[in-house]
Amino acid sequence: MDSKYCSIGLTNETKNGFKRKKPTASICVKKVKLLSDSISNCLQNGHEVSKNIETHVVKKNSDDLQEARRKLPVFMVRGRLLEEIRKNNTMIIIGETGSGKTTQIPQMIHEQRLEGTGLIVVTQPRRVAAITIALRVAAEMNTEVGNIVGYSVRFEDVTSPRTKVKYLTDGMLLREAILDPLLSKYSVIILDEAHERTVSTDILFGIVKLAQKERNEKTINPLKVIVMSATMDVDTFRNYFDSCPVIYLEGRTHPVTIYHSKTKQEDYQYAAVCTIFQLHTTTPADDDFLVFLTGQEEIEAVMYNIKQIAKETTGPPIRVCPLYAGLPPAQQMQVWKETPPGTRKIVLATNIAEASVTIPRIKCVIDTGVVKERSWCSATGAERLVVRSGSQAAGWQRAGRAGRTAPGAAYRLYTAQQFNTRPLHPTPEILRCPLAPTILLLIAAGVEPSTFPLIDSPPRDSVTASLTLLKELGAIDSVENPKLTVLGRKMSSFPIDPKYSKVLLSAPEYGCLEEALSLVAVLSSENIFYTPMHKREEALKVKRKFISPTGDHITLLNVFKAFCKATLKKQWCKENYLNHRNLTYAYEVRQQLLAICQRLNLTLSSCGSATDQLLKCLLSGLFSNCAWSRSAGVAGGGARYVTGAGGAASLHPAAALHAASPPPPALLYTELLHTRRTYMITVSAIQPHWLQQVAPDYARRCRAYR
């Protein structure tokens, strides 16, 4: 280990925090019961459950909790750790799973009152984590959540004037930074799970760095910054934070033995099925398997294969559980149900099982080594979904899922040599996503985008494309030296894509704010339709009653309106093949957006059945998402279109207008997705001359393509 790093904790070979040493050696991953059983359940089941167990947790006898605390590795090095925190204003703490860093370090700081008159905040990339960790810490401190310990996530702020330790999502702290870029309420900011490199944490790194500097210069209360992470690219982080000290904490996990494929696998799905059955016949029936695959379709295919082969194979009975984010909650729950003794559980999961949820009792991980990744092309505005090789970090993370409860094994369906040539870390999200929302946020927080310190800077073209869009939306006054306009300031107060906040701010002009709020809420949420493979025909038949001849946007509005009117919503959703969770979420988003509109004194109005008004209003934000027909006379799905950026695109077969004949001359789409072809998703027909009326500047720029 490099001598410039100090180390705290027990000594052994995993001290330096990297588990990438020997490809076939066992790695040290282990589980400390950070959370009581009820809380772990709620981690898995999501937020709804966490509310229900709150009382139970707070009342739990705190003796057990104190006992568990004292056993955590971080507790044993408490004195030295506090000394380092006292001495340094910025530091990096590398703590492996089970070190107790997230729950204990904020408490230790508070016990010593190192935060002074300010607050200690801890960011998390996921809301469920922010909530459950706050509950846990409140229980350990023998207080109710919302008192000394609180949390703040979207739609829910459980804090009070007495709160000194606050857990929140990184996105939430970022929104706070717009109103107060110096984050002056806080004296200690802990950025946890930094290795995940979400756009929000990457931006927060820069925000806290600038805040720290400015607070120093103005001699207002100093800011301590602690960056916490599991294994990560320490040198990159350390360079970024001006060579600050790095401290390593021991983790406590069970060893996981890694096996690599001896030869390259041509077909990882096939290899996965083979490996499953090889292990099935050679391992005890009570050992559960976790298989990492890329998506729903693949999971369904492998599940089918397993069931077919299982019929002709001897061996213990098998229960196969699919797990991906789009699966209805009730089916997701199957994963946590215990199987009868002598039955093997095989979980087929996407990346959701890599960090977001934890499945207990997994003994064997089968890692196909591939991930499905979304990326964005600034030139065409299209997003791409590609299956590609994962990083080494992802490989270790996946393997670690086998060592949560007991020693385990991980089978990699790629060679050790293939593993070693993979990138150490995944591409940070900020290099893969549209930048307009982030750039608007930065400008609103008073930051100069061109000099803002980022660990990884996106390509210049990408930044320029986003600045150009913001200029055309009217959010900033120039691309070269961007300053927020009055409209831009208003746009930045909405927690949504600036294209959509422009739609809401234009809505009073078109007399359709009621409808715009509903539509934007739905567009800002996940898919509201639930189409199970085996009942597709029926689902499509039921959908027909909502379909509008103008296209998908008004169809979505019709569904949302009907949902609001329905009395037994859950039942109604089931009957209509709709996703209750996502519709409820959209409903909550609408409430939040409405409150912001009221604060901005926007006139609430309805366009009734004059849906043209709503579509024109939508065009005021989505003008760059137009496409024009290039195939007069060709019927329906065969129609070819060309987008504003000049690329060819087709209507997605799931679009309401897919079969329209003749094909509409002009379209407005929500998303451009490149898979086998470039498809427009969520599409409505518009009048070609609307663009000239609604967004004349853009229309001029784009005329060449028409």
Place this chain on the structure above:
DNA sequence: GAGCACTGC
């Protein structure tokens, strides 16, 4: 006539 990995405000 195809299919959407995962978070978050």
